[in-house]
Amino acid sequence: MRITRRCFGHIPKMLDFYSQFNPSPLSIKQFIDFGLSACERKSFTFLRKELPVRLANIMQEIHLLPEHLLRMPSVGIVNNLYITSFEEIIHFEKLEISDTTLDKFCQALIKIRNRHADVVEVMAKGIIELKESHDVDAHMENNIQYFLDRFFMSRVSIRMLINQHTLLFGGVLNGHSRHVGCIDPSCDVISVIKDAYENARFLCDQYYLASPELVVKSHNDVECGNEIKIVYVPSHLYHILFELFKNSMRAVMEYYGDSDTYPPVEVTIVRGKEDICVKMSDRGGGIPRSYMDQLFKYMYSTAPQPSKSDAHTVPLAGYGYGLPLSRLYARYLHGDLVLLSCEGYGTDAVIYLKALSNEANELLPIFNKTSTKFYRTPLATADWSSSCGGGMATRQLNMGQSNGHRLPNGIGV
Incomplete structure (x- = not known):
């Protein structure tokens, strides 16, 4: 399957047209303010332009990928999904706004969201196909x-925009009356932490027949004595925490082996003027500094890939996308995810979230000359001796960093 197979007719021209425009990033405050006024016609008018722009900006980059990767069947599947969805959205470009049009648009968004539900897994398979063949x-x-x-x-x-519109106007409530779409204006951070912990603990108990306890501490430096609340998307925070809990639990259980007791996973939440920090600390043996750069790479995993024969058991690790995707969820609204490790002791993972909703702006990729140049520019020659090939010390530094090695007793990816 060639990746250009579905690109025919007017689609390439429309992609070229929409990719000339930059996406319009929104803040959490803008999402909330718009959601409270909830005008479906305004949402439709915005999305029928904004969604094609965001789709076109990233679809243009697909064609800049290495030729070997473009030939992988799974990558072709992903590309065709995006072309189909792009076609369906631009169908509404010039339609008259009516109740019928609005209803069809909402149904189209739900269809697109469902169509793309497995894109992460399919793209991951495309990378595996590449590694196995080249x-x-x-x-x-x-x-x-x-x-x-x-x-x-x-x-x-894109999923954020679609979820906001379909939850506000699609007649499907998400079960939380105070939510504005998928955003909780008063998200209880500790509640999300405990929810993510309990679900990760269930998996850990299944897999290892035991699990570390949870210790939660909080410090509100802005509103002394008050619970820490944030305007945020609870599902995004849950995703990050769930991945980190799985990794920490796996590290602790494997580091302590058949021990009768396991040190707890400690979580500290701090509210500052600019940031809300959530620090998760485990005593799972830590990670050597030489491995730290590998942890956020999609082509590197410390755990075996899920086996088709293990379809009925849910492992604590999988394709190796947990940490990279978690960091993206944090960075999406200008937060971050940082790992700090002490080899032989344990690892701290710190989630940074913007405390103020008007500062929590979307971070979006833009297709332009700079991004195009990146794909065509070879890696720069290193200008520090420890990065250059050839020396014995350098070869020793690089040994053990290939994809086939497992991180000893660290957070699993």
């Missing part, structure tokens, strides 16, 4: 890492 050099890996960060961030943003 040697992947550093330049190709660098291109793929750059693209996947932008591709998945674009996907998060």
Whole structure:
């Protein structure tokens, strides 16, 4: 299957047209303010322009990927999904606004969201297909890492727009009366932490027949004594925390082996003037500093890939996308996810979230000359001795960093 198979007729011209425009990032405050007024016609008018722009910006980058990757069947499937969805959205470009049009648009968005539900897994399979059939050099890996960060961030943003519209106007409530679409104006951080912990603990108990306890501490430096609340998307925070809990639990259980007791996973929440920080600390043995750069790479995993024969058991690790995707969810609204590790002791994972809703703006990829140049520029020659090939010390530094090695006793990816 060639990736250009479905690109016929007017679609390439429309992609070229819409990719000339930059996406319009919104803040959480703008999402909330618009959701409270809830005008379906305004939402339709915005989305029928904004969604094609966001789709076109990332779809143009697909064609800049290494040729070997473009030939992979799973990548072709993903590309065809995007072309189909792009076609369906631009169908509404010039339609008269009526109740019938609005209803059809909402149904089209739900169909698109469902169609793209498995895109992460399908793209992951495309990368596996590439690794199994071709040697992947550093330049190709660098291109793929750059693209996947932008591709998945674009996907998060598109799903956010679709979810807001369909929850507000699609007649399907998400079960929370105070929510504005998928945003909770008063998200209880501790409640999300406990929910993510309990679900990760269930998996850990299934897999290891035991699990570490949870200790939660909080410090509100702005509203002393009050619970820490944030205007946020609870499902995004849950996703990040669930992945981190799985990783920490796996690290603790494997580091302590058959021990009768396991040290708890400690979570500290701090509210500052600019940031809300959530720090998760485990005593799972930590990670060597030489491995830290690998943790957020899509083409690297410390755990075996899910086996088709294990379809009925849910492992604590999978394709290796947990940490990279979690960091994207944090960065989507200008937060971040940082790992700090002490080898031989444990690892701290710190989630940074914007405390003020008007500062929590979407971070979106833009297709332009700079992004195009990235794919075509070879890796720069290193200008520090420890990064250059050839020396014995350098070869020793690089040993053990290939994809086939497992991180000893660290957070699983």
